[in-house]
Amino acid sequence: MRKLISMLLITSAVLCASVRAESGDAVRQAQEAAQRWFASADAGLYQKTWEQAAIPFQQAVTEAEWETALRTVRAPIGDVQNRSLISATFTEKLPGAPKGQYVVMQYASKYTKKADVTETVIPMLSEDGIWRVSGYFVK
Numbered sequence: 001m002r003k004l005i006s007m008l009l010i011t012s013a014v015l016c017a018s019v020r021a022e023s024g025d026a027v028r029q030a031q032e033a034a035q036r037w038f039a040s041a042d043a044g045l046y047q048k049t050w051e052q053a054a055i056p057f058q059q060a061v062t063e064a065e066w067e068t069a070l071r072t073v074r075a076p077i078g079d080v081q082n083r084s085l086i087s088a089t090f091t092e093k094l095p096g097a098p099k100g101q102y103v104v105m106q107y108a109s110k111y112t113k114k115a116d117v118t119e120t121v122i123p124m125l126s127e128d129g130i131w132r133v134s135g136y137f138v139k
Contacts, residue, residue: 026131030105031123032131033130036052037133040052041070046067047063049133050067053066054124054133055132056124057133057134077113077114078111078113079111083107085106086108086118088104089105090103094122101124101125102124103123106118107121117139118138118139119138119139121137
């Protein structure tokens with residue numbers, strides 16, 4: 001019986017370590033996707049940010065609506081000067097979003113016209129195995 005309990009504990013520990021490694025890898029890949037997306041947004045390539053976005057994002061807003069929204073949000077704050085990751089949380093559930101794998105990331109950002117900006121970007125794992133941004137919010 002002791003052997004069985006030991007085996008179960010070892011198996012449980014291995015599975016937990018595997019889940020942590022997978023979510024850690026997901027966070028890294030999602031952060032890389034966010035950085036690519038931010039590069040386009042920071043360069044004013046708003047059309048490209050829509051093209052790089054996840055399908056649910058594209059289904060929720062047209063390309064023209066997105067470009068207008070992003071210009072409206074970005075124009076008053078100016079150009080980004082720096083951006084630092086505050087948090088990155090892996091999850092499989094988000095309110096109002098389809099079931100999937102997401103990483104919710106918050107960044108402390110400084111822009112030329114506003115020094116204290118919090119940006120939230122949410123990449124999701126697409127069906128093709130590529131992480132793409134599914135949400136972006138500025139506060």
